[in-house]
Amino acid sequence: MLEASYVLEGLWITLQMWGGAFLLSVVLAIPVAMLRGSKNPLAKFIGALWAWIARGIPPIAWLIIIYFGLSLGIISEVPVLAAMVGLGIVNSAYIGDSIRSGLESVSNGQWEGAASVALTKKDALFRVVLPQAIPVMLASTAAYSITLLKNTAIASIIGANEMVFYAYNAVQVGADPITAFLTIGIVYLLLTVPVGMFARWLGSRAKRGSERVVY
Amino acid sequence: MQEYLDMIVSLLPGLWLSILMATVSILIGIPLGFVAGLILNGSNKALRWLTIALVEIFRGFPALLTLYLVYFGLAEIITLDRFAAVVAAFGVTTAAYTAEIFRASIASVPRGQVEAAQALALTKKQITSRVVLPHVLNIAVPPVIGIAIITFQGTALAYAIGAKELLGSAYSIGMINFRVLEPLLVAALLYLLFTSLLAWMEILADRRVARISGTSFDGGAGAARRRQRRQRKTGFDASVLNTPASKITQ
């Protein structure tokens, strides 16, 4: 039998990993987006290389490498931390894309318009472009964060005591697998469905906003 | 050097198993996803709601959970070997992911093209197979390759139920030699190469779509990206290693 208290405890760990990995991915994604957007070919290459590697290796492989393969002090000893770092790395590539596509969604005319009234590049970015780009970034970031949330389940494989971990262990000691895993599945749906709706709402809002700007 | 070559050779059966798992999952998932896409565009309300529910469930469940559900859950009912469990679980997951792509692709067939086909006295069946289907296949290929990437990477989760696919065999080789990191890194490199191969195919397919229909699934974002690449004024142009796999959000 999978006890409710375990589900709640697992949920708390799931949420911690979700939040921690998300914050880490944003922190990583900003420099990555800046590198990729830079004019310097070397910087550009490094940024692209990061995104390529982060995305090209399966999340589970990242976690196993960090937890079993490397010795990064406490990170490689505490599964929850290893998972946060691994998932944060993977997600940083996606958030980096969000940032870039958000900026690209703002038409060139906006930069030119800002330049035509003699705004500095910095002012153009912060006063003109970002206010239009951020709604677009938020929409795709919200969508990616669903993938991130679901990926936290992988942390159970390296022993992080999140929801799937408790369900798995309960099953190993005789709980009914269908009930146990379905229970956890429902908890995931309770999280992913609203976030998905929120992402779609952000997306439709961002679209309306950008249309207003373009015409 | 020789050591690493040996390692690669010893990982090849694992890589082969990963590819096989991904291929079978995709071959199961795509037809199911296509049927789901048809139903989502159809007029049968009950069937549509059922499909929406199934799609939301299998998109909302972590793939690992679906795998456990199939492997441990169904084991109570029918005997299922690892391979069957993996392809069943990832087959439905792939179906759920592609359903939305097919739904949108089918919905995107311009009404006028169907009307033109009607005006030419084509039957309903002919319109579906000769006008709608080519359009859908054309436009859905790039995002479906994006899903194939997710499915391929997802097969690494089979490690969790002890399958000797690429990740699983890298781990066991490491355990045998007491050197865990190297085989894992070699496996990671192989994943990276394969993912890149698929991502490259996705880019080619995307270009083909743009060439044929003048637009693409993402409403011309691909074209916008290409245009952006040419316009380097903003200082925020697209980069050299562009992976459109990123377009798939979940």
Place this chain on the structure above:
Amino acid sequence: MTTTPEGTLALSAQQIRKSFGGKEILHGISVDVKKGEHIAIIGPSGSGKSTFIRCLNLLETPDHGTIDLHGERVFDAVEKTPAKSVRALRKRVGMVFQSFNLFATHTALENVSLAQRLVLERSKTDAVDRSEELLERVGLKKHMHKHPSQLSGGQQQRVAIARSLALDPEVILFDEPTSAIDPEMRVEVLRVMKELAEGGMTMMTVTHEIEFAKEAADRAMFLADGELLEIGPAAEILTDPSNERIRRFVNALSGVI
């Protein structure tokens, strides 16, 4: 099909009515089209021109009325028309759309061949031969392997005309065939249509091109608010309209204030 004596009607539509969502758009429109005749359909936006012409090949099903082709009853609103009869009618009545509606995934040649293969069940070589001939006729043989996205609007519309001709229809309906085309590209489409009309094809054309209608159409019918306001010789009606409403419309289109 019985052979038609000269001078009989190619198409006769009687009392066509059509409503959308309870609102009647066409209030019983009748027209008789002689074999080889070209009728221009003129009228303000929203008057029901497209709806009427779409009723004639059953892309919209009229709520009331009948359609005869060469004296044969092909549609009667009081009976349900089986899908097979609908297709039989459409085979005989071609349609050219304002937005071309070429099959985007097919080349020009495939666009023209498709219905020949599927509907006429022609062999591939026969269909290709005929398609090449038709594309030659509309001046596009050298573009036959291109996809629609690689063709200009005027070229796409000429492919669409060839596609429609491929079924050897008895009547072709055109719904604003040049409205979506850049002005300088229109003339090539209009030229093809004029040649068709002169070649004896029975045609009905919704158009805002008054000069073209005067020159290439035998009669013009003016629709307003779902009613047939007037029908008569095109040159007469469009050059010096006696009806005030038509005069204002024609003058506005010609840029006369």
